[in-house]
Amino acid sequence: MSRQRYWGCPIPIIHCPDCGDLPVPEDQLPVLLPEDVELEGVGSPIKKMPAFYETSCPKCGGKAERETDTFDTFFESSWYYARFTGPDNETSMLDQRANYWLPVDQYIGGIEHAVLHLLYARFFHKLMRDAGLLNSDEPFTRLLTQGMVLKDGSKMSKSKGNTVDPQELINRYGADTVRLFTMFAAPPEQSLEWSDSGVEGAYRFLKRLWKAVQEHASKGAAPALDRDQLDAAQRALRRKVHETIQKVSDDVGRRYTFNTAIAANMELLNELARFQDDSDAGRAVLQEALESTVLMLAPIVPHIAHGLWQSLGHGEAVVDCRWPEFDPAALVQENAEIVVQVNGKLRGRVTVPAQADRDAIEAAALADENVQKFLVGGTLRKVIVVPGKLVNLVVQ
Ligand SMILES: [Zn+2]
Known part of the structure; x- marks a missing residue:
């Protein structure tokens, strides 16, 4: 483990010609490397410094020498x-x-x-x-x-000349974009292939997020959210927001898959862009959605998140805020899509309340226009219902 070099932990041993190798007495520890050294060539300078290596034997008091090798790092x-x-x-x-x-x-x-x-x-x-x-x-x-960062399929190295200087990208796009790209490109334990277009994509996403928040904020402070006064579309968006919080909390807190956490927020932003509702309730739902997105992305893109959080009307710094919690009540599925088969073949899909019983599901299936075409001239012998999923009508 010993090395013939200066940089390292000194080995606290004294060599005495009469007593042999002895440990440095405890009250003289730690042995410190001299700092007034001249480094030349590959040899360790302390081997040529009597002031460092000349000492006396802790046992007989005679002339002795310190070990000048150091431990491996x-x-x-x-x-x-x-x-x-x-x-x-x-x-x-x-x-x-x-x-x-x-x-x-x-x-x-x-x-x-x-x-x-x-x-x-x-x-x-x-x-x-x-x-x-x-x-x-x-x-x-x-x-x-x-994992490692690869460029054109191989490990970045100076000798291969395939390195990318993140500083140039930071100057051009900002540190948030470079962080977002790096986290999004691959799960952390896998190698990441560097891609300039990927960096562009990350930049575009942050611009879209910035625009969405500014557009919303330009309409003034959003009204308070009243969960009991929402229409179906508002409830559907809230469900998407809280499903995303639930998923991203698991991605970040347990799985460490930051790439899927980012992807879920990108998907959520797409939903928000489609949601055009300037009513009080609509704006309250959008406020909650944008706040949640900013909080979820803050650990990855802290600078833009700090600015967006203030744009959303908050005085405190986003770094001092808690991670968002999902609302289990918002996750309840209201409707279920049921596949309708006639004699085992797909003939239609019907939407029923998620809690619908067998009779209600059967009635909805029989009322479907396309399904009715396949019932004409036959006699309904049997109805098989798998709640929440499927109805099979057996006709002869
Ligand atoms: Zn001695």
Whole structure:
């Protein structure tokens, strides 16, 4: 594990010609690297610095030398997450806060670190546990290994000359567009193929969202929403809004599929564009819909969301708002489409109240004009009803 280089954790060992290799006494820890070094070539400068390596033996007091090799960098990267629980602790590695915070709920890293780094981290964690520094057995509860960004099918690299500088895109489209594109292009654990047209698409979506909010806001403050005074179209839009909140909450909170969360909001915005209703109730429903969209997209496109939230009449910053909650009452399906078969063949579709019983479904099926054509001249022998789905009329 030792390296002949400067950058690294010093190995706290003293070599005495008479006593052998001895640990640096605890009251002299930590051994700090000198900062007044001149880096030249590949050799470690501390190997040529007597002021660093000349010391005395902790046992016999005679002339001795410090170890000038350093640990490999993973010596530090294997337990930093634990140290983060008490970064201001000057007297020991860890304290009781490690047991409050650890294990880490969600660990995110590149696939290239998935094997060795995690192996070392687990080793260090169990070592710290055995030394009584913390009481958990594993460092991480959940792991997400993120994919790579590809360009023209291969990993971006400077030597291949296929890198994309996000700064140029940020200058041109803004950071929100670049974030939205990156999150939308693929689920996080898969590789992402860079696409300039994809960036354009993300930009167009944000412009549409901006326009939808500004158009709505230009008509003045929306009236309060009265859930009991909505017509069928208003209830249908509210259902779509709350279905989207339910789905996106799961995508973001459990599945980490930010791409499908964004897609659901794009679909919702399409529905909102089709909803033309300037009545008080209509504007109240649209207000709730746009607020929900802005709140759901805020973690992904925080800057535009901040501005849109204010346009929607709110004084506080969107970053201080709670994630939207779906209203179970809004999700209740009012109508169901029933497939009507005659002798097993599809002959029509009828819409009935979702709670309709067998008799009501049968009556609706028999009343359908197209279905009636196939009943002429026959005798109805049997009616099979699958509530919410299907009616089969058996005729001879
Ligand atoms: Zn000695």
